[in-house]
Amino acid sequence: MGNTSIEKAGIWADSIYPTLRLEDKLALILLGQPGFTVVDPLAIEHLDIKPSSFTRAIVDIRGGFEMGSMPMPFPDEKTLLVCSPESRDGMIRWLADTFARSGVNCFLSDIVPLPSINVANGDEHPGALAMSSLWIPFRPDAYSLNAFYAEACLVPSHINSLLPSSLPVINLPQVGDEKGISMVAGAALSVRQVLEDGKLLITNDYTKDYERLLNAFRDRWLDEDILVHSCRNALIMKYLSTETHYFFSPKLSEKELLLTFRRVYESSVSLFQPHYKKLFPFTQLDMKVGYYTKGMLHGNNFVRMADNYIRQQPMLLHPFRYDLIFLLSDPSYYQSVPLEEVIKSIRIYYPGTSLVLVWAGDPGNLPFSAWPSGLDGMVLAPSANPFVWEIMAQVVFNGVATSPKAPREVYGYLASMAIHCDVTRLKYGLPEEVGLSSDTLALIDKIVEKAIKQNATPGAQVLVARNGVVVLHRSYGWHNYKKKRLVKNSDIYDLASVTKIAGTMPVVMRTYDDGLWALNDPISTYLPEADTTDKRDITVRQLLLHQSGLQASIPFHTEILDKSMLKGDLYSKKRSSTHPYKVDNNLYMNKNLVYKDYLISNRKDSLFSVTVAENVYLNHNYVDSMYYLVLASKLRKPIYLYSDLNFILLKRIIENVSGMPMENAASELFYSKIGSASLMFNPWKYGFAVMAAPTEDDQTFRKQTLQGYVHDQTAALMGGVAGHAGLFGNANDLAKLLQMYLNKGEYGGYRYLGAGTVDFFTSAHEPGNRRGLGFDKPEMDPKKDTPVSRLASAESYGHQGFSGTMVWVDPRYNLIYIFLSNRIHPDSYNRKLSTLNIRTDIQDVIYRSITKP
Structure with missing residues (x-):
């Protein structure tokens, strides 16, 4: 003016x-x-x-x-x-x-x-x-x-x-x-x-x-x-x-x-801790968390949001096993029960546990004249509506930043204890705050609903994040076509080949950073058993690029069948009384399948110790035989051919150089620390099979509907853990891992991978081969097929999975896209998800929703 x-x-x-x-x-x-x-x-x-x-x-x-x-x-x-x-x-x-x-x-x-x-x-x-x-x-x-x-x-x-x-x-x-x-x-x-x-x-x-x-x-x-x-x-x-x-x-x-409203509330939450306390910020989330929420009106909003960062314990733990307890309170609660008495009682029962007070409401009503001796930290907000409780959970886990400037008029003596914490983890917000259109993203609902209506999949999870903010996290449909159990965001899916970049590659890159192997070394350096084969000179680099010359796959699951007991051929192009099981279009399998009794048993013991499925156990000696079969297989020319065998050998290599089973390395080095508890192999082992969306009704190999057991036959014979398949998880926990990639190896304020490692592995390395080292990438030649949207940038990377999954990261647009489904339930030959272009159509919508660079 x-x-x-x-x-x-x-x-x-x-x-x-x-x-x-x-x-x-x-x-x-x-x-x-x-x-x-x-x-x-x-x-x-x-x-x-x-x-x-x-x-x-x-x-x-x-x-x-x-x-x-x-x-x-x-x-x-x-x-x-x-x-x-x-x-x-x-x-x-x-x-x-x-x-x-x-x-x-x-x-x-x-x-x-x-x-x-x-x-x-x-x-x-x-x-x-x-x-x-x-x-x-x-x-x-x-x-x-x-x-x-x-x-x-x-x-x-x-x-x-x-x-x-x-x-x-x-x-x-x-x-x-x-x-x-x-x-x-x-x-x-x-x-x-x-x-x-x-x-x-x-x-x-x-x-x-x-x-x-x-x-x-x-x-x-x-x-x-x-x-x-x-x-x-x-x-x-x-x-x-x-x-x-x-x-x-x-x-x-x-x-x-x-x-505008949300930004006011987000910036009104303050974090406090005395100078002699060092609880905040949490850099790693490999800890057990509990909540004291008795009497709270909106405390569940805090717990539900916190579950996005770290899964709470499913049952009451022994007092000494909690690492952190959140005491949720507001003015209405403390008036009926003295808050200081509550803190004392928690301290008596949980003496070695960190205790944080989460208070929503007028700070002037806090019944303390000085910092309570039993508290390690406080999270305070003047308002007590449900959204504020959600924001306080995001503040605690560094999804929303806090300022060290707290007005003394409001906080009194606490003002000097306010601390600053940067954003280091995913935030859960709105599309508009990161330059995306919510109206455009709403079209995703119609695409997924079309897929479900046309029986391309019974259900799905979709997640979209940009600039570190999850703007769409939604579940659709049911676990199966009986429509009795709705899909929830916490449910897990068989990720199939997404295992390659979410299970194997984190450990591959970490061991690379640690100098435990080199790209151009022959695999015989790390696999002594390859030294006497024609595979000895294949390099680790060639495995990662799928240029090793190995076959696309080996049907190990048919090798355990006693074919002498078959009446007729194993497969037939026509359905008949002897070949009633459809396994693909115009392909049917013999019903008289019998396992070799020295390889498979329905009882587990010291010999048959590898769990393939429920009541199906494999002779553990056969697992080594599978590796030897790979090394003995016919070698092709070292040109590009996508092959699961490359990652089967990669798993063996990283286990040899790290001295850890791959599933343990992935969990201990990554999943537990970033708060991705749902990422796991063999969920049936941990009581999470019921949370898994079922995959194939497998009446030929395992004689059961698979739920919580890996679908991939080769991975199943390897005990559910393989370099190419076996990982389960939900979209939210995958997003944390992918955000770590997008952050160039850092998440939660903790560095997991070298600053240049992710860029190196996700870049294209060979002319005529679109792939990075272990990661898939878009095909930029318009004359060739591409696995993703044509709008994806050349810098982007990710992977698809046979079970109906897809994860994709685009550094140019700071985007993460995750699609999970069980399209192979009940039949693995259901290809509607691909023929309808569901996954790539959704990705097109995401790119079209961008309103700001």
């Missing part, structure tokens, strides 16, 4: 003033007291504010802007006081813009500590130019406009500098002399002097003071000429506040407004 605008406003004011009646002039200079009002924020623009209406302040309604069309309430006064200046300014801009567009005059004050709103109530009054007003806090250094200032005084004669005491709805503890609040001496000034100086008047009783002033002028106690300067200033403000270019920003959409 430049000087030119003020000059124009002055000219307009001078032209209007002579036309005003006394009633109009008094209505201009008399303002209602700041306070809170109730109104749906989306309805403000429809307010009918008539020129003849007068202003009446509605004070002391704390839940201002309650819900209405918004999924969360308007932030309360203390939330606005403790939130970040940026988020507060965003709310102020919206308030000013919205009210100004509705004809409400907006007054900026560098003294008013909190937003205060007065809205015309529609009652008629003689003052035709009565001013509806919006009081909002204003820091002169926050905006690049030259605001027009006018002083205001409290009727009748006391100078009012908008002290906190003049705001009865706000009760903030005073801590010394606060900067920015002008302590004006209470010298009495006459109304005449106030008005001659061009000041405006603020009233606590509009109707009464209006009538008093009107009578004073009518009875000649005051001369109407003294109103000139005050009315001119009021008219100038009215002109400026309704100018088009006065608006700070374009009109916000409902989604942008919701994002």
Whole structure:
């Protein structure tokens, strides 16, 4: 707002003033007291504010802007006081813009500590130019406009500098002399002097003071000429506040407004710990967490959000086995049970456990005069709505940053203990905050619903993240076509070949960083058994690029059949009484299948110790035989051919060089630390089979519907753990691993891989071979088929899985896309997911949803 605008406003004011009646002039200079009002924020623009209406302040309604069309309430006064200046300014801009567009005059004050709103109530009054007003806090250094200032005084004669005491709805503890609040001496000034100086008047009783002033002028106690300067200033403000270019920003959409609200709440949460405590931040999540939530109204929102970061224990543990307990509380709970007594009792029962208080509500109600000796940390927020509880969980696990600046007026002695924590883990937010369109992403629902309706898969999980923010995390459909169990976000899927990049490659890259192997070394360096075969000179690099010359696969599961017992051929192109089992299009299997009795048993013992499926056990000696069969297989030319055999040998190599079973290395070095507890091999071992979406109804090999047991036959014969298949997990836990890749090997503030390692392995290395080292990549030649969307960048990487899975990372757009399904249930030959292009169509939608680079 430049000087030119003020000059124009002055000219307009001078032209209007002579036309005003006394009633109009008094209505201009008399303002209602700041306070809170109730109104749906989306309805403000429809307010009918008539020129003849007068202003009446509605004070002391704390839940201002309650819900209405918004999924969360308007932030309360203390939330606005403790939130970040940026988020507060965003709310102020919206308030000013919205009210100004509705004809409400907006007054900026560098003294008013909190937003205060007065809205015309529609009652008629003689003052035709009565001013509806919006009081909002204003820091002169926050905006690049030259605001027009006018002083205001409290009727009748006391100078009012908008002290906190003049705001009865706000009760903030005073801590010394606060900067920015002008302590004006209470010298009495006459109304005449106030008005001659061009000041405006603020009233606590509009109707009464209006009538008093009107009578004073009518009875000649005051001369109407003294109103000139005050009315001119009021008219100038009215002109400026309704100018088009006065608006700070374009009109916000409902989604942008919701994002503005969220940012206020997100930045209002504070983290505290004494200087002698070192609990926060959590860099690794290999710990057992418990929650004390008795009596909480919204505490479950905290627990549900925390489950996205670290899975809580399914049952009560021994006291010494908890590493961390969160005590969730609010003012309503501690009043019935003394909070300090609760802390003492927890400490007695869990003496060696870290204890964190999570408090939602007015911090002034905390029943502590000093830091409680039993606490290791506090998470506090002035508001207690469900969304705030979710945000506090994200703050604890570093999905949302915290500031070390906590106002002493609100937090008192705790202010000096506020700590700063950066964002180091995934956040759960809205598409718009990372430049994606939620309207466009909504098309994903229709694509998945189409897949389910056409029996391409009974259910699915989809996750989309950008810039470290999960913006879509949804489950669809059912576990099977009986439609009795809905898919949940916590359910796990057989990831099939996604195992290659989510199970094998993390350990491959970690051992590479540790210098335990070299790319161009022959595999015989690490596999002595290969030294006497024609595979001895194959390099690790060739295995990773699928350029080893190994066959695409070996059907190990048919080698364990006693073919001498078969009546007829193993396979037939036609269904018949002897070949009733369909295993592919125009391919049927013999029903008279018998295992070699020295290889398979239905009872487990020291010899038959490898679990293939429920009540199916393999002679453990056969596992080594499978490796020897790979080394004895026919060798092709060393040109590109995708082969599971490459990763079967890779697993053997990394186990030899690390001295650890691959599943242990993956879990201990990665999954447990990043909080990806659902990533596991053989979920049946740990009681999680019921959470697994079923795969094939396998009536030929294992004679059962597989659930919690790996589908891939070769991986099953290897005990469920192989380099090419065997991993299970959900979309959320996969996203953490992929975000670690996207962060160049770092997650949660902890470095897992060398800074350049991920880029090196995910880059293309050979002309004519689109793949990276172990990772699949898009085909950039438009004449060739590509496994992903044509919109994916050349830097992107990921993998698909036979069971109907796909994960993809695009560093150029900072994107993660995960699609999990059990399309092979009940038949592994169901290819509708591919023929309908479900996975790539969803990916197309994600790229089209990008609105900002």
